Amino acid sequence: MKICVCVKHVPDTAATIKIDGETGFKDSEIKFVVNPYDEYGVEEAVKLKEKNGGEVVIVTVGKPEAAATIRSALAMGADRAILVTTDSQFLDASLTAKALKAAMEKDGLPDLIFTGKGSVDTESFQTQYRLAHSLGIPVVNEVSTLSVDGKKAVAELEVGGGDKQVIEMGLPCVIGATKGLNEPRYPKFPDIMKAKKKKIDEMTLADLGLDASAQGVTLEKLEPVPERTGAKMIEGSVEEQVTELIRILKQDEKVL
């Protein structure tokens, strides 16, 4: 079985992002990681390979620096990788999905595809759906339990209130992994040494016949989240407090 795992190279959630220009940020100063949700996908794919044999291929669309992040996924046990290089961290989900599809078609379509439930940088939560739609195959997102058996996959996802939905579908399909699916492993030292020798095929969007400027959504501007100003304490009797609160909402904050 051939399994592709879509892995995004994202800033560590603990990193302090310093905005640079209109739509850039100082990425050389911060730590990048495998998108945490994608890590569950890598772990699940490697577990399936360990059980049934086959091949796990990491597919990434991102800046050339993403190669370092890909090595982390290779150290977890993936066999090789494909990196479609772009100039920007921000590619809209439709173009990302097209690039993933083109790279997979070029390499030979897999039997199963994992993505994370979303990426922690742009959080658009669309790529898995767009990818599955363009390939004409089923997709289930936020999968927390999965079994794959011959020609079908059974996925469970939480639907709120403690209820679970169980979905059976044919292969190939796209699985959006989330927390609970597994416990991603820490790579063993010998696997880290092996990861350095594994192959990463690099190609550009143009090599895949795609135009980087043909994005449905473009990023206009990045702005820092404004710092919260101090809370106001309203003193006095209940009547005085309510009167003052309404005055503030009407006159100062102009929300009423």
Place this chain on the structure above:
Amino acid sequence: MDLNPCMKHQLIRKTVREFAENEIRPRAAEMDKGPGFPDDLMEKMKPLHYFGLQVPGHLGGADLDTVSYAIVVEEISRVSAALGLCITVHNSVGIYPILRFGTREQKQQFVPPMAAGESIGAFCLTEANAGSDAGGVETVARETAHGFVINGTKIFVTNGGICGTILVFAVSDSDPGKPGVFIVENHTPGFSVGEIEDLCGMRANPVASLFFEDCAIPADHCLGIPGQGLKIGLTALDTGRIGIAAQALGIAQAAFEESVSYAQARQQFNKPISRFQTIQNYLADMAVQIDAARLLLYRAADVKDTGRPFSAEAAMAKLHCSTTARMVTDLAVQIHGGYGYSREYDVERYFRDAKVTEIYEGTSEIQRMVIARHILTRPT
């Protein structure tokens, strides 16, 4: 030598740091109340090959180069120096002498359980009347028809309370001038562990005295040729010093990071104390010493990896890294003021942990002797 860490080394550092931050840091302060390491933590580390870092693959290890080894020890020590100590002593003075001087049979018998973490290594040289002066060792190995019988007491043995495979430095009863190194397993009759030492730092590590009373071991438990003990001991210490240097560097790095963030957060006179030149000078001094320490350490590791003699380089790295650890943790407490003297803050633990790096595996005074000997005997 390429001074930029290569991709392989970056990936090793990243992997160990993630493990250390997630699995060790939340428990490091609790572990410091010691002694001993949580079993479940040790179990997590075993399959990842932390106990066979430089052991060849066919003996169950990770076969890392020495630079990678130093990075692993630094990163573990950055969160828990006492656990870093356990790892480095086990891998360097515990396993390395067997790999270097052991017979094929000795390697196959002793190394795989050690590499799997099932048998923790210890190396014991120090006694009440011997330490820096290895010639003062009074533990005796009496040769018999079946092997050797060991009698004596070793003190301040790192990993003493949890050790399974122990390298014992002892003199021969017939010729006290000819010491040997003997492999004793913890189930040998006559072997026992004393009280765990109540130490200033490294409190999670069960450092203890070990007693050998008519401990009979087979003849094939002698490492190398009888009488070659001093050479084995010194070689073990050379490689051990790279590990201790890495450990000291990890402590210094941790104290430095805490100091930088504290100095930016702590306000006095209506501004962060990092705006004061005195604090800036402290931070600059710390950074320079740490950078120099790291370069000396990687050079020593790199020289060892290329197969050249590395004794002087290891001594220089150990001397500078341990001095740096003491200086940096001292300044870190100073920057933290009263808080730095409180157990609420990690720098208090780093301060206590740092001092012993100037003492064990050769005091700073001994390192200077080793370095001077190389200066004065090296052809100019």
